Amino acid sequence: MNIGRRLFLRTGIALTALAALPRVLLAAAWPEKAFAAPAASGALIDLFGSDQTVPSDKISLKAPEIAENGAVVPLKIKTTLENVESISIIVEKNPRPLAATIEILPGTLPEFSSRIKMRETSDVMIAVKTDTGVYTTAKEIKVTIGGCGG
Amino acid sequence: MANSIKVKAEVSGNIAEVKSLMLHPMETGTRKDADTGELVAANHITQLTFTNNEKLVMVANFSTAVSRDPYFSFKFEGGKVGDTLKVAWVDNTGGSDEFETAME
Numbered sequence: 628m629n630i631g632r633r634l635f636l637r638t639g640i641a642l643t644a645l646a647a648l649p650r651v652l653l654a655a656a657w658p659e660k661a662f663a664a665p666a667a668s669g670a671l672i673d674l675f676g677s678d679q680t681v682p683s684d685k686i687s688l689k690a691p692e693i694a695e696n697g698a699v700v701p702l703k704i705k706t707t708l709e710n711v712e713s714i715s716i717i718v719e720k721n722p723r724p725l726a727a728t729i730e731i732l733p734g735t736l737p738e739f740s741s742r743i744k745m746r747e748t749s750d751v752m753i754a755v756k757t758d759t760g761v762y763t764t765a766k767e768i769k770v771t772i773g774g775c776g777g
Numbered sequence: 778m779a780n781s782i783k784v785k786a787e788v789s790g791n792i793a794e795v796k797s798l799m800l801h802p803m804e805t806g807t808r809k810d811a812d813t814g815e816l817v818a819a820n821h822i823t824q825l826t827f828t829n830n831e832k833l834v835m836v837a838n839f840s841t842a843v844s845r846d847p848y849f850s851f852k853f854e855g856g857k858v859g860d861t862l863k864v865a866w867v868d869n870t871g872g873s874d875e876f877e878t879a880m881e
Contacts, residue, residue, distance in 0.1 A: 653823075653824050654836050655824070655838075657824055699845075700844070701848075725842075726839075726843060727839050727842070727843055728838045729835070729837050729838070729851075730836040730838075732835065732836070732853075734832075734853055735852070736792070736854070738852065739837075739849065740849070741843060741844075741850075742847070742848050743844060744842045744844055
């Protein structure tokens with residue numbers, strides 16, 4: 628077999644393999660711009676069209692006051708606000724503050740738990756989008772060992 | 778791909794509680810490999826979805842700032858014992874995985 632044919636076959640097999648991915652497709656658009664924003668206000672604008680938010684005492688953020696390991700900071704988030712559309716986690720001092728944005732679909736409760744990375748001691752803001760606006764609460768979480776691995 | 782998803786879904790009254798753990802390195806792209814000194818490329822789950830009997834009940838969009846081996850738990854209404862709960866994720870490298878379990 629000459630080199631040309633071998634290359635052709637290898638390319639064909641590689642392309643076929645590529646065409647088989649991905650098996651799982653995105654269910655909704657991934658907010659790339661918001662995730663790339665280098666500051667919290669930019670992330671809010673990319674997500675919601677504005678960085679104007681309303682503080683609310685109806686959002687609860689359970690988190691350690693001091694996170695020994697910034698790579699794994701557990702958060703438990705809940706809100707009693709009504710008609711919640713999404714809940715987002717913004718870590719002010721992370722290089723890219725938006726850590727996650729969770730879509731609350733109809734019938735799903737406006738609460739969740741997860742674990743995030745924090746580079747350093749920072750305010751962690753929870754932004755809840757409802758049909759009437761964007762509401763926030765924030766809490767400072769101290770970090771002794773930063774979690775971005777850099 | 779070997780199964781990377783561990784999930785438990787329990788129904789209590791009208792509320793189903795889902796607890797899940799995805800095995801994934803969630804590389805930020807800013808970490809240097811200890812041996813080679815080279816930057817390890819970003820490799821992180823971008824979207825995690827949960828479906829109850831064909832109905833989408835949760836879409837979680839993640840950045841690199843979600844911890845390695847992401848843990849995610851949440852609750853939804855209307856799930857019943859015996860229903861199917863499907864968990865699926867995609868990452869920024871084109872990787873993906875999915876797993877189905879019966880709700881208890």
